[in-house]
Amino acid sequence: MHATYAPLLDAVVEVLPTGVEVLFLADRGFADVELFKHLHRLGWHYRIRVKSNFLVYRGQQGMPISFYTLSTSHALFLHQVKITKARYGLVHLALAHHYPSRERWYVVSDQPTTTETFVEYGLRFDIEENFLDDKSNGFQLESSHIRSAARLSRLCLVLAVATLYLTSVGTAVVDQGERRQVDPHWFRGSSYFKIGWHWIRKALVQGWPIPTTVALQSALDLDPCIPSKSQAAKRQPLYFRGTTVDCVLPLEQRLSTA
Template identity: 50%
Template sequence: MVLILDTTMLWNEYCIVRVCVEYRGRAVPMGWRVLRHKSSSISFEVYQPLLRRVSRLIPTGVEVRFLADRAFIDTHLLRYLTEELGWHYRIRGKNDLWVWCGGQPPRQLKQFHLGLGEAVLLQRVKITKTDPYGLISVALARDPISGELWYIISDETPTLQTFQEYSLRFDIEENFLDDKSNGFELERSQIRSSIALSRLCLVLSLATLYLTCQGQQVVACGFRRRVDCHWQRGNSYLRIGWEWVKGCLHQGWKCFHSLQLFGTPDPEPAIASRRQAQSQYQRELTVKSYCYAP
């Protein structure tokens, strides 16, 4: 199970902290908290109770991979994930994060000068300059196409797959977009109460789950072309489910009664752009791997 933590702002006045389950290119909300807060940056003490509540909902024996952006890189979080929850993690690091490589003097991540298409995998290193934490892994790379730098902190042995695993974090941004301008228009509610907004988030979460379940059933039954005219699936399961429910109201179609998320691989991944999909196979990386003794 892949869990994603992130925040979003409403009117620069309220902050929604949300944990989602990654599912087939989207994220389904699992837990959240609404705060009256002027910034999207929050401390570990604020979201730690949310992680604890979410952990109680996960069945015993399920392996969890936790994803978060660089705003959440915190040694308190890393300790809590491994020592208390027993979760694995992939968290993006900041370029000014200090790294200890064996007996060498500490360096900031930005001091690793990477060329285009170069990746460096560091094992058994420590992070932070004061009170170093580890031993963990750091995967660094410069995208050969965009030139963007990536720093991924992990508790497991890093490989090129580490970057792919972290990329699933962006699915929660699509979830926030569905809540706002691309779907439910949350910001038009004009609600100015953290309690009322939290209740509204419950309604949106149930709607997201229901529409996603409807959409996957539409695809499984071969009815997708009724609501998605692309030769290959171009819309999310939520959008397909949304259009299907509209068809049930206006065309006399029937809604599906099951409410479950299939655990099998996506039989028909969405392709918003054929050119963008093909570009994913044009990346070539030169990899250097280092393992340091404790």
């Protein structure tokens, strides 16, 4: 699978600003030694979730991650370990048993791990909103029934440009204090993409001028989306009791870092 998306990663390098620091985030489907090596060659950092059967080597004996017992709301940070049968490393792991979801998180990182590692990995879930906008909440991409890879690629390019434009319109509407004309919630309840979508539709009906520029602010979101008060009430800050173990390996093993 790595060979399939490696050219895409290389192409991204060509369009990135000089000197930018990249943090690559991915779920368990991308936990692959060849990907780790490729990211290392690119000079990118990464936080990638791995499965419970991933082998961890703190010495000669490898153990699956599930071997480490985690009590509720307890995090374990393993530094300078090797992973998989290929004994790739040295890398760092962040393991946690999250409450109240009772979900177990296992994240591999090229940098020493802390509780902040879980926050960084959590940024990956922002892409889920984009998937929703591409599908049922917006463009209905799956309804196209396009089977040609070339045609689908061209359509996705058009949708990407449209997403950029609508998101730009949405952020401008919020910044100008006009959001409640198209999103009546007391707090923002729709994505910037959807606010921009509704604004353009209303502008066409009302005869308002259509924005012709695209601009996205780099500042933090000052108007976070809150779909409902009940969901907002359930949100809790991450809290873990953490233990850090620095697994210093013998010198002859440390020399083989890929």
